[in-house]
Amino acid sequence: MTLFSRYGLGSGYNGAYFVPALSRLSTSVVAESSESPKDIYGGLFPTVLSSIERPEVGAHNPEINDLRCIGSYNWVDNINPTIIAPGSPPIWKQKSMPFQVIHDQLNSRINQDGHRLPSCDLLPLFKAVDVAKEDDPSLDIDWKSVDFVTNRNGLRKLLRWIDGRGDSRRQRPFRLDLELAGERTVLLNRWEENRLAPPGMGYGFGFEKETTVPAPGCENSTGHHRIVQYDFGGLNMIVRFEVDACIEVLPQATPQGRSTSNNMARKLNDSPSSLHSSSGVDVEVIRAGQLVPQSSIVELATRSERGANYFDWTESYPQLWLSQTPHHFLAVHYKGLFHRLETRTLDDDEMKYVHAEFEGTFKKLRALLETIQEIVVKHGKGSCLSLVCKDGILAVHERESRDGCLPDEVMNRFHL
Template identity: 45%
Template sequence: MSSHSSYSPRGWRSRGSGFRQPRGSSSYRDRTFSPKSGTLVPDRVITEGLLATALRTIPRLEKSSDEKEVKITNFECIGSYNWVDSPSPTIIVPGSPPRWQNRPTPYSVHPDDGVAFVDQNGYRIPSAVLLPLITAVERKSKLNDATFDWASVDFVTDRNGLRKLLRWIGGTAKKDFRIDMQLAGTGTVLLNRWEVRTSEQMSGFTYGFNFEKASTKPVPGCEKSTGHHRIVKYDLDGLLMVVRYEVDACIPWEEEPTTPRPRAATDVDDLIGALAEVKITPQLNDASTIPKAESPPKLTVLNGGSDVPQSAIVELTTRSINRVHEFDWEESYPQLFISQTPHHFLAIHERGRFIRVDKRKLTSTELQNVMEDVIQPHLKKLRRLLGTVKKLVIEHRQRGRLSLVCQEGELKVFQRVGRESCLPDEIIRKFDVKFV
């Protein structure tokens, strides 16, 4: 989102993970603005490109009394980027979230309207949704004169996929979902987000996106940004996770880093050439179809923004004063926990007139009680489920193409018809074990 009209085209908004929100409320997940040239496309069928018969059904996980508490340790931000409203896929690295302006309440905003992203990465670069993630991490490693060890990672995923699995575990999945999987190297599972639609029409009954626009300001160098994504690495009870998520805003921090003007990263010293000019095969609606594009798109990288400390990251949510009592921390807390987002701002409004902002920290007693009483049992099951998924994907090796599909509450594993890779070969090779 933005605070100025120049930050994104008027009339284009972004929304959450595809779930309908109550009138007058907005729950942020992936909510960046759609580009000026964007159009709505027909919905995909959740079983497209899959074999008709499921490989197996994953049973409901039972509670185990002997499991230890699941914690996140060795947390580190390893990359970030902003999407740019451009005809071809373009990101700003490291980019920056818009800054929270801390405006005094009350103030009013217009209802949200226009077309919104459900998944901006899937919209802008559908055949390689994880490529911007890899590119941003590689760039940060290079600037630090280091090499990121992709072969040591167990899962590369979006936060959205982990939240969907947690909803299935808790029996609260309101919509069917699919996650495409692929093995990279000998032990890294790539979880690719899959959506029925990557953009959709806003209802006009919410105020959250215009609230963010009115309450934040883009940093210098990111004025044309359409959303900031952050990539973090951590240990989840023995699994090394690389997780990408979108950031709504940041609050001021003590030292203000410099913000260089965006420019194309064409020099060898700026970015590995293979990542700055990677050619991507267009996404196929039918996995057996041969692409006919004459010039496959490439990912362009610009320099701009600045590294933002994790302590400054904010998640924004809005609720009508008539529905604020319905706010569900059991649903919202995992979003903060999975990405270790330290701040949550809940903005309360009366028909678009915002009267207060309730601010909480991930470490607050209120949220820690939710974690211990409700969320921890689900996290234990998630850890077991991820172990099962990894074992299954490894069994089908690098040429295997599997998808997790949840329909009517049942989670099944299907094989895909096509053998297309979710990343270019030169990127996949980064996951091979390297012997020194």
């Protein structure tokens, strides 16, 4: 697909003022009532085991190398937790501008994995990797050599804390639940105080509806998730993240010659396959979609005319870089009338200039992750810890429950 030409680039990384991201495009929208937020210290012992200082400097090269996609999936609404694997992101279509969309009016699920599987947030990741390995037997993962299994969201929260700016929107309290798998692997689980986010002030959902179409077999999808593995300054990382859209690619065949396009799709009223778990918590798997190339994935964002003119990369660039998302499409509107699209790629000269501004922060993230790993390994197998950031202080607590975040048969992968 030919990309749109670039028009009127904003002021880039200079941060004239912070414009919060309005795009929650790959998260499902729901008409559910509001709820009381969870207690950030809920289920934790009050004693602080240790406090973590912000790294002064990082010694390791913060580059990301050897990236490969090891799985992907889409959530669907079903009575039982159900994913489409490998699934596919919505496909970007070149809709002519201008066009009008209505204001976002529904709540959105903040974290679909935690919403649908509160006790096993990471389980769909492993299910999707198993499907990818079925399609490509050459896909080999040495789980015991992995340093972190995490969501991109957790890394972004740690980056905000490292940055330490006084903006209250960037210094909101957060919690990350930690568990040791095998000898060295840290499972970093997302924790959110709310299940739902209010509609806000944007037009992101309307924009996505007008500019993307579901991939064949993924018509009932409520969000696409991608899993990549890469080397981050010597740390072996497995990172899950949401994908807003992709540039259309032709249906591909697996190494065994089996098509992964629409002819493999099963409707929800059929019996989906399930990779059973002895823990009683399970995810049903519908086989449909295809594992799209990394080069095709797109991050979508929307801004008003004023917001685009003062676009700040403080939030958006780490989001792109930590997942190596190559395309960023910024749609500009006036009261929902979209009239301009600014397209950038991660390797643009402008993005290289932005990266230089973040290089020191990424070094500090690498140092912080090593500190977190040392703490978790020190406490050993069976310890369930949580990082809690409040009032700018990052503290380690022990959780009251010893229940693991994954079934035993998944945890055993880190010992083989």
